[in-house]
Amino acid sequence: MGQNEFEKGMKFSFEKSISYADKAVVSKHILKKQTGNISLFAFDKGEGLSEHTTPFDALVMVVDGKTEITIDGVSHLLQTGDSIIMPANIPHALKAVEKFKMVLTMIRS
Numbered sequence: 001m002g003q004n005e006f007e008k009g010m011k012f013s014f015e016k017s018i019s020y021a022d023k024a025v026v027s028k029h030i031l032k033k034q035t036g037n038i039s040l041f042a043f044d045k046g047e048g049l050s051e052h053t054t055p056f057d058a059l060v061m062v063v064d065g066k067t068e069i070t071i072d073g074v075s076h077l078l079q080t081g082d083s084i085i086m087p088a089n090i091p092h093a094l095k096a097v098e099k100f101k102m103v104l105t106m107i108r109s
Contacts, residue, residue, distance in 0.1 A: 006030045014063045018042045020099050025049075036107040043067070043102075048095035058086045058106045065100025069093070 006012060006028070018028055020042045030038040036056075043065075051070070060069065061083045069076045069084055071092045076084055086092045 014040055014103055015101060018101060020044055020101075023047065030103070034108070036105070036109075038106075039104045041102050041104060043094075043096040043100050045096050045098050049093055051091050051093040053089050053091050054086075054106070055088055056106050056108050057088050058104055060084050060086060060094075061103040061105070063101045063103060066097040067100045067102065068095050068097050 006017070018026055018040050020026070021044060023044055023046075025044070025047050026042040028040045030040055032039075048067075060078070062078045062080055064080055066077065066079045069078060069086070069092065071084075071086055072090045077097065078084060
């Protein structure tokens with residue numbers, strides 16, 4: 001098993017399973033299937049993803065910190081415990097207001 005994968009059948013914590021890196025975005029695959037992905041990300045303060053679209057809805061669950069997510073020009077401030085669905089084919093972007101970790105779930109259908 002690679003270092004960028006989660007071991008099946010083993011207990012884990014989202015928050016403790018990924019570390020921050022200076023001026024970087026770190027990611028790990030929790031599950032990666034043809035039908036969808038669940039990924040864990042850690043963003044250093046000020047890091048983000050530029051505006052883009054995806055052909056599938058995506059669920060963001062913030063597990064630590066704060067982020068600003070912009071969907072179709074509307075800004076949303078999310079913090080630990082908050083979630084939002086980014087709709088398919090709608091422009092969205094995100095920026096770390098402070099260091100933050102998120103789980104991203106995308107179902108392809």
